[in-house]
Amino acid sequence: MKSTRVPRARAGHEHAVGLAYATVTGRAGKWFFVSAADASADRALRAESCLIEPDCGDTVLVCRGGAIGANAAAYIVAVLARAAADSARLLLPGDVALHAAEGALQVEAERIELKAARVVSLEAPVVAMEGVRGELNFHRVDASVSEAHARFGVVSAMAQQMTSTVGRLVQKARDSFRWIEKVDETRAGRVRMKVDERLHVTAQHASVLAEGHVKIDGEKIDLG
Template structure:
């Protein structure tokens, strides 16, 4: 692309300020650099109204000031690379696009919807150091769940669960139940490798059929 700066100031306008076409050739901190031609400036700042961040090779519109005045890039006219762009907003906020992808850079982002907010994608990834969720009602439908936790602490007034098959394995298990603990099952089988100890103030075993106790030695009393 031709990098020559072309002055487009109207005849009779104040010659101290011109509007010129320019091609960005470099950047030094906040300054954008151009090739010198005629009265065009060698460098310029991006104006607050120019939200698209200029890049090397872009054709821009520059408001060229006088010898001691600051020149500003007021618009990006044509992009050298059309695949992506950066929309820079005041307050250190930027929107970046790259081949259909959108990335938001900000200190914090708040989404406030009066009625509903929907997120839909084949893959959703959320990463953070701390998370907090507060809902009055939650409904979830998950086909498969794989989770790894360090420590879990839950407090609930009532828990009801219906499971087709439940398999649990723990190194140690301790339960405290203040009132009743009732189990209803078609069959119950307990297998203890070492020792089974049952302690109660009163114990009752009722069977409609047969009660069998089999051991090498049985102590009663």
């Protein structure tokens, strides 16, 4: 009859698993040099369960055991006390890290997405955004701004209909060109045009209607 037993080492031959307090003294690549109280380990790897990256001077909990000789490995399973209490770096799978220092939080990742079923809210006295390219896509946007200052290199806008109400409008441009296919109508209480050099008006039909006084004054006037 064929035996189905799995060979096991005799009791006392396994290398016992143990935990020890240690202080991180240095680092080389993925290895951390530690000084354990019982001298059970001189270097260790960071365990996946230890999200906080150890730093020099930190007090850590080191687990050692499970193998004998050169294959024996020790792991830092937890950071018990930080040498710099106001900063930390949390490591997540996929090369994602969270940096916390002096009340500031920085997220380091290839791509960040925020998804909410109802509302995403952002509130701060100062909000800064910087990037090479930005995209906004909304069905409706409501904005309320007390004062706005903007600088643009090239602006291209396309709208089906635009309505604006302004208390006072001041525009300054080096050159201005407008193309209107159908009607351009201006309604004003008073219109004043001041041209430094020449005013040229070309039309198929032109009409000037006034209920009161019409004045044409010039050094030379050509009609017809």
